[in-house]
Amino acid sequence: AQSVTQPDIHITVSEGASLELRCNYSYGATPYLFWYVQSPGQGLQLLLKYFSGDTLVQGIKGFEAEFKRSQSSFNLRKPSVHWSDAAEYFCAVGFEAGANNLFFGTGTRLTVIP
Amino acid sequence: DVKVTQSSRYLVKRTGEKVFLECVQDMDHENMFWYRQDPGLGLRLIYFSYDVKMKEKGDIPEGYSVSREKKERFSLILESASTNQTSMYLCASSFTRGGGLTDTQYFGPGTRLTVL
Numbered sequence: 001a002q003s004v005t006q007p008d009i010h011i012t013v014s015e016g017a018s019l020e021l022r023c024n025y026s027y028g029a030t031p032y033l034f035w036y037v038q039s040p041g042q043g044l045q046l047l048l049k050y051f052s053g054d055t056l057v058q059g060i061k062g063f064e065a066e067f068k069r070s071q072s073s074f075n076l077r078k079p080s081v082h083w084s085d086a087a088e089y090f091c092a093v094g095f096e097a098g099a100n101n102l103f104f105g106t107g108t109r110l111t112v113i114p
Numbered sequence: 115d116v117k118v119t120q121s122s123r124y125l126v127k128r129t130g131e132k133v134f135l136e137c138v139q140d141m142d143h144e145n146m147f148w149y150r151q152d153p154g155l156g157l158r159l160i161y162f163s164y165d166v167k168m169k170e171k172g173d174i175p176e177g178y179s180v181s182r183e184k185k186e187r188f189s190l191i192l193e194s195a196s197t198n199q200t201s202m203y204l205c206a207s208s209f210t211r212g213g214g215l216t217d218t219q220y221f222g223p224g225t226r227l228t229v230l
Binding site: 043 | 157
């Protein structure tokens with residue numbers, strides 16, 4: 001069955017440190033991959049997405065993600081975290097071309113220590 | 115800027131009440147979506163609509179219905195609210211009918227519904 005997993009429920013990093021948030025999926029073909037961020041009291045905002053082509057994609061707010069087919073992963077990275085990055089991050093996966101359904105992971109809450 | 119607004123940020127209702135959650139988008143988007151968000155479960159799709167008066171069930175439609183009488187407005191209806199429908203409800207929209215997963219979904223701020 002198709003699924004998306006975010007193994008880390010909560011991550012704490014110091015301001016200025018690097019960040020990597022993990023996302024794994026289960027699917028036979030290449031899915032459509034997204035990362036969204038939800039700041040406290042806000043809706044979700046798209047950070048970046050991958051459909052095909054270059055496996056390293058750049059997003060907003062200095063984030064990037066890399067698609068690794070061999071590992072069925074789409075991990076989100078940022079080289080230097082800012083206090084304003086504290087939020088909840090959701091990986092989302094679409095499995096069928098033309099469909100509208102996105103499957104969301106359970107989210108990773110990021111805490112940034114000054 | 116795309117704007118998706120939801121009628122209430124917080125709502126408290128009693129068991130058995132009929133509840134309406136309203137969502138409006140101002141960017142002439144074709145598709146609109148309703149999700150619920152629960153801790154440890156992420157977002158789950160309740161219903162979506164790709165055209166006026168059209169609707170499609172998502173993953174968890176039981177206990178909910180929707181209405182889309184105008185392109186910009188998508189309503190979620192709880193016919194008889196129950197305590198297990200206490201949750202955060204998020205509305206989203208995307209531009210192109212049939213655009214599918216390549217279309218970015220734009221989210222509203224959410225409505226936190228508590229059913230007592």
